[in-house]
Amino acid sequence: MLTLCVALAGFSGAAAAETAGPLPMAAFTPPPDATAPAGALEGRLTVAFGRRPDGVSVLRDDAPPAGADHRLAWPVLEVDLAQDGDRLVPSVARRAGTERGDWDWSVGPGQAWPGPQGVVAVLPVALRELNANCVHNGHLRLTIAPDGGVRTTWVQIGAETCLYYKFDAWTAAKARLVRQSVSDRDSLIRRDRENRAAQAPVAPLAKLAATDPGLDLQGLANAAGDDEAVYGLVVDGVNYVAPCPTRYGEDPFCDGRELPSYSTAKSLVGGLGLMRLERLQPGLAARSLESLVRDCRASEPWTDVTLLNLLDMATGRYRSAANQADEDAPGTLPFFLSKTHTEKLAFACRGYPRRAAPGTAWVYHTSDSYLLGAALTEALREAEGGDLYDDVLRPVWRELRLSPALDETRRTQDASAQPFVGWGVFLRRDDAARLGMFLSPAGRAEQDRLFDAMLIGQALQRPGLEGGLPAGSSKLRYTHGFWARDISDLLGCPRPVWTPFLSGYGGISIVLFPNGVVFYAFGDAGRFDWGPAAAAANTVRALCHD
Numbered sequence: 001m002l003t004l005c006v007a008l009a010g011f012s013g014a015a016a017a018e019t020a021g022p023l024p025m026a027a028f029t030p031p032p033d034a035t036a037p038a039g040a041l042e043g044r045l046t047v048a049f050g051r052r053p054d055g056v057s058v059l060r061d062d063a064p065p066a067g068a069d070h071r072l073a074w075p076v077l078e079v080d081l082a083q084d085g086d087r088l089v090p091s092v093a094r095r096a097g098t099e100r101g102d103w104d105w106s107v108g109p110g111q112a113w114p115g116p117q118g119v120v121a122v123l124p125v126a127l128r129e130l131n132a133n134c135v136h137n138g139h140l141r142l143t144i145a146p147d148g149g150v151r152t153t154w155v156q157i158g159a160e161t162c163l164y165y166k167f168d169a170w171t172a173a174k175a176r177l178v179r180q181s182v183s184d185r186d187s188l189i190r191r192d193r194e195n196r197a198a199q200a201p202v203a204p205l206a207k208l209a210a211t212d213p214g215l216d217l218q219g220l221a222n223a224a225g226d227d228e229a230v231y232g233l234v235v236d237g238v239n240y241v242a243p244c245p246t247r248y249g250e251d252p253f254c255d256g257r258e259l260p261s262y263s264t265a266k267s268l269v270g271g272l273g274l275m276r277l278e279r280l281q282p283g284l285a286a287r288s289l290e291s292l293v294r295d296c297r298a299s300e301p302w303t304d305v306t307l308l309n310l311l312d313m314a315t316g317r318y319r320s321a322a323n324q325a326d327e328d329a330p331g332t333l334p335f336f337l338s339k340t341h342t343e344k345l346a347f348a349c350r351g352y353p354r355r356a357a358p359g360t361a362w363v364y365h366t367s368d369s370y371l372l373g374a375a376l377t378e379a380l381r382e383a384e385g386g387d388l389y390d391d392v393l394r395p396v397w398r399e400l401r402l403s404p405a406l407d408e409t410r411r412t413q414d415a416s417a418q419p420f421v422g423w424g425v426f427l428r429r430d431d432a433a434r435l436g437m438f439l440s441p442a443g444r445a446e447q448d449r450l451f452d453a454m455l456i457g458q459a460l461q462r463p464g465l466e467g468g469l470p471a472g473s474s475k476l477r478y479t480h481g482f483w484a485r486d487i488s489d490l491l492g493c494p495r496p497v498w499t500p501f502l503s504g505y506g507g508i509s510i511v512l513f514p515n516g517v518v519f520y521a522f523g524d525a526g527r528f529d530w531g532p533a534a535a536a537a538n539t540v541r542a543l544c545h546d
Contacts (some may be wrong), residue, residue, distance in 0.1 A: 021055060022156055022170040025249030028122045028139040034113035036086035041112055041121060043179040047077040047140065047153060053171035062164040070101055071165075074127065077105045077140070082185040086111050088123060089192045091182055103127045106405075106426070108256025109192060110140075118145040124253040127157060131339055133260040133410065133423050133505070134162035137246070139253065142175060150175045158246040159228060161260050163506035163524040168247060191404070198401035199255075199430045200239040200437070208233065208240040214539045216532070223519065223536075225507040225527030230259060230429055233533070234518035235540050239433040254429060258405055259522045261425035262504030263366070268435070269393060269409065270369045270421045271459060271481025273376055274311050275451035276392050284379055285311075285455065289371060292378040295342075296349040296371070308455075309358045310372040311481050314469055317352040318363040323472035326352065327364050335367055341416035344370055362469035362478050366422040369481075373421030389419045396450060400438060403428045423505070429520075436510050436518030439500075455480055460512065461498040487534045493544035503528060515541040 052072035065071070080091035090107040110123030120143055127136040138157035145151040153175035158168050182188065209215045224231035224242070232241040244254030251257060261268065278285045289310060290302040305315050319326050326332070335347040348367035355361075373388060380386045389409050397406045410424025411417040427435075437443065439460060447456050457465040459480035468479030477484040483503050486496045502510040507523035509530045517537040519530060537543060 022158065022168060022248055023141075023154070025158075025246060025252060027154075028141055028156075029252040030086075030111050030113050030122070034086065034111070037112050037114050037119040039119075040083055040179065041088065041119065041144070041177070042081055042083045042182050042185065043177055044078065044080050045142075046176045046178075047155070048174045049074040049076070049155075049171060050173075053155075053169040055168075055170045057168040059166040059168070060164070061167075071103075073101050075101065075103055075105065077107070077125065079105075079107045080182045082182045082188045083112070084189045084192065086113055087192070088112055088121060089188050090123070091184060091188055102130055104130060106135075106258050107140075108253065108258065108405075108428070110253065110256070115143065118143050118151055120144075122253070124251075124256040124258075125155065126258040128258070128426070129162070129165075131337070131410070131413065133262050133426075134160065134165060135258050135260045135426065136160040136162060136167070137251070137257050138169075142177075144177070150177055156248070158248045159251065159257075161230075161506065161508070161522050161524050163526060166524075194401050195403050198434070200234065200237055200433050202239050202241055202255075202430075205233060205240045205242050208235065208238075212539060215536055216539070219532035220519070220536050223509075223530040223533035224521040225523035226525035229507070229521050229523030229525070230254070230257065231519070231521035231523070232429065232433060233536060233540075234433045234436055234520075236516075237437065239430065241429070244429075256428065259427050259429065259432070260504070260508070261427060262423045262506060262508055264502040264504040264508055264510060265409070265421065265423050265425040266366075266369050267459075267481045267502040268425060269389065269419065270311055270372050272396070272451060272456075273388055273392055273421070274307060274372065275455045275459070275480070276396065277376060277379065278452040278455055279450065281379065281383065282452075285452075287375075287379070289375055292375040292382075293345070293349070293371065295345045295374075298349075300350075300354055302349075305358045307372060307375050308480070310368045310375070312359070312362065312469060313364055313368050313478060314359050314362050315352075315365075315368055316354055316356040316358045316361065318355050318361075318365070319352055321355070321361060321363055324364055327366065332367070335370075339412060340414040341374070341412045341418040342414075344412065344418070345374060348374075362471050364471075364478075369422030370418075370420065373419050377418060387419075388421075399450075400434065402431045402434065406431060432510055432520040432522070433518065436512055436520055439512050440516050440518060441514065442516055460500045461514075466496075466498050487531065487543070490531050490534045491538050491544055495545045497543050497545065499534070501530070511537075513537040513543060515543050517541065 082089045088110040106126045108124040112121040123140045125140045137159040141154045143151040153173045156170040228245045244251040285308040289305045296302045348371045376388050405426045405428045410420045459482040461484050468477035471478035475486045482500050484498045484500045488497045500512045507527045511519040519533040
């Protein structure tokens with residue numbers, strides 16, 4: 001075993017220039033003729049940071065601290081790396097760093113190649129806000145000298161999906177690479193290869209526009225919401241992508257960039273979770289919350305509120321029926337900021353009074369999704385045990401050969417480790433594209449094999465099963481954790497064209513057009529109107545019904 005350790009003080013030459021400010025993305029981009037480096041780079045990588053980055057540029061901060069900014073203290077990043085030619089595969093996609101303060105790290109697959117001063121290794125990394133879903137994307141660059149020492153270590157953050165806190169940061173760091181065998185090396189490499197083989201072919205959106213001159217690229221950009229969004233259009237199995245921006249150039253590792261789910265998790269975890277368990281345990285959706293979650297029995301009775309009512313956000317409990325008024329009220333902050341299952345249940349069970357009969361009125365509450373998750377956890381305990389995310393949903397993601405980004409979800413920070421359900425999942429660009437393909441009409445056979453056919457058919461607005469409660473507009477519905485929008489007015493169609501979609505905080509959309517086209521966007525400009533993408537989908541294939 002060879003230990004490589006260097007204290008990165010007193011840089012000289014190119015390394016000294018790096019500390020002067022952020023680097024262009026060219027510094028993180030493999031050369032066109034890059035080859036695999038000689039020798040193995042496998043082992044455990046540990047990167048430690050100072051009390052704050054060398055440079056920080058805050059672009060937006062809706063809640064700046066009154067005193068010293070504790071958010072500038074970054075945790076140690078520690079990850080095992082397996083090497084597959086020039087590709088570096090991280091062993092832990094989640095919890096890649098020790099939890100400290102406000103953040104944890106995630107690491108995506110990177111690349112290594114010979115450079116003039118030694119081997120250059122680059123990994124896409126992300127700082128993720130603990131107890132939340134913000135993702136601040138960046139890159140880690142190492143230069144490993146011919147004698148085996150780590151000559152330079154540089155970390156730079158230059159993009160994010162986070163509405164309320166945006167910053168750039170760059171810093172030198174101290175790194176140690178212990179070259180050793182990685183215990184699960186073969187399975188890591190096999191999983192990475194399987195995921196890459198399953199990924200949808202990628203082409204630039206400009207190529208689709210060249211073959212279909214009627215395609216409005218500016219309309220798609222408007223639907224994405226901002227210049228820094230990650231978005232694309234999936235047509236006939238091909239993922240047509242927009243450029244993948246950072247504030248210092250296009251991201252060379254966009255396929256490994258981590259993206260947050262926010263409330264798209266209500267569909268992926270709450271909706272598909274209940275539909276999967278209803279397939280395995282028929283009748284579960286009709287059970288009452290009170291029969292499963294004891295903590296809710298002490299408050300106003302929940303006897304007649306079913307799990308399906310929770311999924312539909314139609315519990316009949318609310319303070320205001322105005323669209324998003326309850327969700328946006330300051331009184332909900334303790335629910336989101338609390339870290340334990342007990343604290344979250346205390347709000348979710350007692351936060352809203354009874355106003356209407358269950359199933360009659362839609363009022364948006366993330367706390368309802370959390371209660372659904374708590375109930376599904378108890379239902380699993382009543383049966384053979386297991387975890388809602390690890391044992392019910394993760395096998396589905398693995399069957400679809402999605403990326404390791406989906407292997408874990410945010411949970412309460414206590415012994416319960418309760419999945420958030422309403423937010424907290426992470427994805428990569430291909431995951432969004434292929435989940436959209438799976439949920440499109442062409443995936444019906446597989447949908448019905450894995451999930452309750454009636455529930456998922458209603459959620460996806462299949463012909464003859466369209467419906468759901470009005471959700472803030474006569475053109476919007478909410479059904480079993482999924483939204484639907486009638487886009488007929490956008491296209492001049494004579495009949496309604498109900499289009500299911502997933503939606504997340506800040507400006508995240510995965511849109512499942514009835515003609516099989518999928519639009520996805522991960523932005524944080526607060527734009528949710530993906531309507532301009534309907535024209536693009538209609539250009540590919542007509543959406544209007546006769």
